Amino acid sequence: MKLKIKRFIAFIIDIFIVSIISETLSSINFINIYKEDYKEKYYEYEKIYDSFLEEEISINEYNEKVIYYNFELSKLSSISNTIYMIIFLSYFVGINCLYEGQTIGKKIMNIKIVSENNIKINGWIYLLRTLLITGIFSTFLLTISTMILNKETYYSFSYIIGLIQYIFQLVVCISILLNKNGKGLHDVICKTKVVEL
Numbered sequence: 001m002k003l004k005i006k007r008f009i010a011f012i013i014d015i016f017i018v019s020i021i022s023e024t025l026s027s028i029n030f031i032n033i034y035k036e037d038y039k040e041k042y043y044e045y046e047k048i049y050d051s052f053l054e055e056e057i058s059i060n061e062y063n064e065k066v067i068y069y070n071f072e073l074s075k076l077s078s079i080s081n082t083i084y085m086i087i088f089l090s091y092f093v094g095i096n097c098l099y100e101g102q103t104i105g106k107k108i109m110n111i112k113i114v115s116e117n118n119i120k121i122n123g124w125i126y127l128l129r130t131l132l133i134t135g136i137f138s139t140f141l142l143t144i145s146t147m148i149l150n151k152e153t154y155y156s157f158s159y160i161i162g163l164i165q166y167i168f169q170l171v172v173c174i175s176i177l178l179n180k181n182g183k184g185l186h187d188v189i190c191k192t193k194v195v196e197l
Helices: 003-026 035-053 059-076 078-098 104-109 123-133 136-148 151-178 185-190
Strands: 111-115 192-196
Touching (some): 003 078, 003 111, 003 151, 035 059, 111 123, 123 151, 123 185, 136 151, 151 185, 185 192
């Protein structure tokens, strides 16, 4: 199996593990005290969406309400986002440090992150790689911004951050596919590579 495919499968496995743990913790009421409020607010949003589809409200009314619900749902996601960020960083930084460049997905696929110059990779490099290839930094920015921005500014900010994150992740994926050694932009920046064992 090609290294690029192994990398992709390993990443999917790792994301699945992180998502299961994060979702499980976020669904516990005493940990995520906003869980029920989020459900209620999301239900309200769904009713607004249905009203728009049935042409009971205009596009302008709908857009105004979307800005409100986007902001409110984002605020109510602060605990689940924090859980997600903690689990994500613990997994992708902690597990890589513990097993010297191998997450569970990489162990299953028999691949490993190594340094280009054969020195031991430290936690800061794993942290930088994680920030570059995932949406964790944008999640952090959006979570913090709900505390300091008004709903209109937040809506524009979230759109811009989402677009930047999407473009960067697309560049990383394309760089992995086009590079003959399967190195992504994050590998080039961090001076790392993924190798088969």
